[in-house]
Amino acid sequence: MMHSKSAWADFSGGARAISPLIVALIPIGMVYGAVAVGKGLSPLETFLMSLMVFAGGAQFVALDLWTHPASWVSLGLTALLVNIRHLLMSASIALKMDHFSGGQKCLSMLFLADEIWAVSEFRARAAPLTPMWYCGVVAPFYAAWALSGLAGALLGAFLGDPALIGLDFAFPAVFIVLVAGFWKGRETGLVLLASAAAAFVAHWLLPGVWYVAAGALAGLLAAGLAGGGEEEEEAAR
């Protein structure tokens, strides 16, 4: 009895942690749905893509490239490129899943959308991650993404432009707040600077979403170099 009570507390804690991101997600999901029917997908297909793919960035890029009939090769490759950052994200979060069984880890990774990953990384700084907490994050977010897309597809042209009230800015804003939470002093400053500089240059020079990979790798490199410097200092003492 005690056990199920604490499991529920864990689940609702996860749901609370993701709730501000769900508020930001719903208008974006509706825009996705409206764009999808505009490209000739049926509401059912729009819903199915969210359920199967569950990766907002890749879904938007796919709609941008949509053809009739759809080309599974080019859309599959595009999804691979857009989501390549998940390699680093899943490696990083897996190190914080000590309370998960092997199967639970695999299952968790299938739902590793950016927002879910970000709140989990944030949580892992304060408390160990548990499977029930993670379920509490995933379940409402997954449902909100799929259902808001379906609602957008059914309402279609009735929707206004969310940019008018700045709602498109909600995700960058949430990510900036999360970055601030990872601040640990000078070394973090170096990582942010390297990442932003590399992402800016890559975004300017390269098509597509290579800037995310470029920024992530530059930040990782900066951290490696800074960490190495500290170790040498310690060895010299």
Added chain:
Amino acid sequence: MTIEFATFAAFLAMAAATILTRLSGLVLLRYVTLTKRQKKALGAIPPAVLTAVVTPAALSTGLAETIACAVTALAAFRLPMLAAVALGVATVALLRLSGL
């Protein structure tokens, strides 16, 4: 409401690609043993990825977005998360309204 075969095949390919990228980090850790220093460097992934994702929005979209990002970042150190986000959204909406 129907589902076209080619569309369904495209969804399958996209789902497979996404799952592959999401599992790859887990698979990588199985075969690579990390030193303490490498693990520490991996700790830089969250801020580095998040920064890279927002950089075009912050620097290459427009003045309204750049200012709103700066406002959000400053607010993040003083206000709770939801308040800082709301302030950023309000800032960008007002600046766009003013024609920036």
